[in-house]
Amino acid sequence: xxxxxxxxxxxxxxxxxxxxxxxxxxxxxxxxxxxxxxxxxxxxxxxxxxxxxxxxxxxxxxxxxxxxxxxxxxxxxxxxxxxxxxxxxxxxxxxxxxxxxxxxxxxxxxxxxxxxxxxxxxxxxx
Numbered sequence: 001x002x003x004x005x006x007x008x009x010x011x012x013x014x015x016x017x018x019x020x021x022x023x024x025x026x027x028x029x030x031x032x033x034x035x036x037x038x039x040x041x042x043x044x045x046x047x048x049x050x051x052x053x054x055x056x057x058x059x060x061x062x063x064x065x066x067x068x069x070x071x072x073x074x075x076x077x078x079x080x081x082x083x084x085x086x087x088x089x090x091x092x093x094x095x096x097x098x099x100x101x102x103x104x105x106x107x108x109x110x111x112x113x114x115x116x117x118x119x120x121x122x123x124x125x126x
Contacts, residue, residue: 005073006047009115015048018114022086023075072110073119080107080123087111087121100125 009015016035019025025045028036035048077083084098093112101108107123 002043004044004047006049007073007113007115007117008051009048009113010051011114012048012050015114018090019046019048021090022083022092023077073117074122075119076122076124078123080109080121083121084109 007015012032012035013030016027016030016037019037020027023037023045025037025039028038028042028044033050036044037046037048039045080098084094087094095110095112095118098107098109100106101122104122105125107125108120110118110120113119
């Protein structure tokens, strides 16, 4: 099974640049309405869709409330500290700093993307 989330965003190109810079992803589609962000193996990691949508039943407009209300996106990485340092140089909206979460047995930190979605970066230990 594979899971690829899709976020509704205000500016697809800008959000694409932000995620590509933060995670080292690449554009697999490009455009102002839809983007597929790919990992180094050419596999999709994240889809971005302009918030003016209509072809996805069940999706709600994030402008009607808090983006991702009730949802937190976890990105598993091999080096959370390097992602944190990159996020700082990007002036990202950092919610907290890397810390050890004993329940998840992981080093984690959380930030907000340009649309306000909370993104947790997680590096599992042992």
